[in-house]
Amino acid sequence: MDILNNFVYIKNLTKNQFEALLAISQILNRDVYEDEIIKEMLDWVINVINAERVVFAKYEKEKDEFILIAANNVNKNVNNNLTDFSAGILKQVTVKKQPVLFHDVQNDEGISQFVSVLIKQIRSVIGVPLIKNDEVWGVILADSQSDRREFTDSNLIFLNFISNLVSLAIERAGRLRILEEDNILLKHRVEEFVTAPDMIGISKGMKDLSKLIHRVAASDATVLLLGESGTGKDLAANAIHKLSLRRENPFLAQFCGSIPDSLLESELFGYKKGAFTGASADKKGLLEASNNGTFFLDEIADISVALQAKLLRVLENKEIIRVGDTQVRKINVRIITATNKDLPQLVKAGAFREDLFYRLNVFPIRVPPLRERKEDIPLLAKHFIQKLSGKEIKLGRFALIKLEKYHWPGNIRQLMNVIQRALILCDGDRIEEEHIIIEENENNLNFNGTIDDFVKQLLLKRLEEHNGNRSQTAESLGVSVRWVQLKLKQMDYK
Ligand SMILES: Nc1ncnc2c1ncn2[C@@H]1O[C@H](COP(=O)(O)OP(=O)(O)OP(=O)(O)O)[C@@H](O)[C@H]1O
Ligand SMILES: [Mg+2]
Numbered sequence: 001m002d003i004l005n006n007f008v009y010i011k012n013l014t015k016n017q018f019e020a021l022l023a024i025s026q027i028l029n030r031d032v033y034e035d036e037i038i039k040e041m042l043d044w045v046i047n048v049i050n051a052e053r054v055v056f057a058k059y060e061k062e063k064d065e066f067i068l069i070a071a072n073n074v075n076k077n078v079n080n081n082l083t084d085f086s087a088g089i090l091k092q093v094t095v096k097k098q099p100v101l102f103h104d105v106q107n108d109e110g111i112s113q114f115v116s117v118l119i120k121q122i123r124s125v126i127g128v129p130l131i132k133n134d135e136v137w138g139v140i141l142a143d144s145q146s147d148r149r150e151f152t153d154s155n156l157i158f159l160n161f162i163s164n165l166v167s168l169a170i171e172r173a174g175r176l177r178i179l180e181e182d183n184i185l186l187k188h189r190v191e192e193f194v195t196a197p198d199m200i201g202i203s204k205g206m207k208d209l210s211k212l213i214h215r216v217a218a219s220d221a222t223v224l225l226l227g228e229s230g231t232g233k234d235l236a237a238n239a240i241h242k243l244s245l246r247r248e249n250p251f252l253a254q255f256c257g258s259i260p261d262s263l264l265e266s267e268l269f270g271y272k273k274g275a276f277t278g279a280s281a282d283k284k285g286l287l288e289a290s291n292n293g294t295f296f297l298d299e300i301a302d303i304s305v306a307l308q309a310k311l312l313r314v315l316e317n318k319e320i321i322r323v324g325d326t327q328v329r330k331i332n333v334r335i336i337t338a339t340n341k342d343l344p345q346l347v348k349a350g351a352f353r354e355d356l357f358y359r360l361n362v363f364p365i366r367v368p369p370l371r372e373r374k375e376d377i378p379l380l381a382k383h384f385i386q387k388l389s390g391k392e393i394k395l396g397r398f399a400l401i402k403l404e405k406y407h408w409p410g411n412i413r414q415l416m417n418v419i420q421r422a423l424i425l426c427d428g429d430r431i432e433e434e435h436i437i438i439e440e441n442e443n444n445l446n447f448n449g450t451i452d453d454f455v456k457q458l459l460l461k462r463l464e465e466h467n468g469n470r471s472q473t474a475e476s477l478g479v480s481v482r483w484v485q486l487k488l489k490q491m492d493y494k
Helices: 003-010 015-027 034-049 087-096 115-120 153-192 204-218 233-243 261-269 305-317 343-348 354-360 374-389 397-405 411-425 451-465 470-477 481-490
Strands: 053-060 065-073 100-102 124-132 135-144 223-226 251-255 294-298 319-321 328-330 334-339 363-366
Touching (some): 015 153, 034 053, 233 294, 233 334, 251 261, 374 397, 397 411
Antiparallel strands (some): 053 065, 100 124, 124 135
């Protein structure tokens, strides 16, 4: 249908059809998303052309197949499975890039061969392509099981106008989305100067953390990083080193959890030849190897009382003795430690030396959990998509909403795992809601905090599951409402 013909045909449009076109054209001036445009459009179409069923099917060019995006029908019993519609009719519209109209399809030899048409007793079909960048992007299809006189040429013209308008609106929505996404990225670039190296985030929690990191990096103070698992303590330790005067010298780290004491000791302090079976030569420990640099002891709460004493000597006298040796060696190392446990509680219980605790706790920094800085989720998600896929994969609006709603007990590490899974599940260029699969138990299985931490996390999780309803939360946990209120108060929960 060319422009000149449009003018001729336009006279044939009814008042209803004009009204619908006006309404659809107004959508063009609103900032809405594709799915809303399509939904509104289907509502109008079903009203105006009196079809029993209208669907919008998206054409996936690479796979040469149609996906049902939205459907609308007067008769709620109608099944909206796409196979109900003749794939052959969809195909014809796509190939011709032109609207098609069939009356009495049961007796049309070219069409009745399609099984679905026969089974469903479809009598009339209208199909109109939606064109984007000169290619068919989707098809609006309306059908009726009765012989509909209303499926007229004038309806075809009407649908053609609609398809042009919707195509424009969809292009506009696409551009709007890109602008929004660019905006988030630009905002982040501006903020990048104030956040710590490699640490993504624009929330107040991240800005405060970054300020502390910058401040403490300039000093040579011992730092204790506190925070739940997966919040970014390793990253923070690294950032402190990178921003400090020691940055040209080594940054070494040792994880202290679940490592036999003797092995940990020889790793940290090194050993003299013959100190134990297998010690065939003298070996420098990690503390010595990080001389003039920074040494990060991760999960400090797990080290034995004997090693705690040796570590105290490093902090007090800046000296070490290799295992099996007598020679005292001077070292110049800045110590950073981290834990997700409640150290004062362990001190009280006699499991952690109080003097060591005070030595380590010179400058404590709390890394906030992700649920306290949900504003960072869009940026973090995009960062991980880019980092893990290396591609420009978009994050759908509903996928993002799902991420923002969750309480993330496993923090940023868990978010990263969820994104990784989503990238595996999604084979298009956009991560949608159904690709976001959150394993509720993944953090609880290897929970290594204190019982108190566990109680807090469980309570928050249940509270979220019950939409903040305290009596339902109490009932599900088998405790009194008073207990829940008391715990929340202790946690400063508002
Ligand atoms: N702000 C951030 N920006 C980008 N990536 C982050 C950020 N925080 C953490 N990550 C990433 O999340 C993962 C977990 O962080 P990290 O290992 O530092 O956590 P952690 O607090 O040390 O956890 P654990 O207590 O289990 O050792 C890492 O892959 C890290 O790179
Ligand atoms: Mg860590």
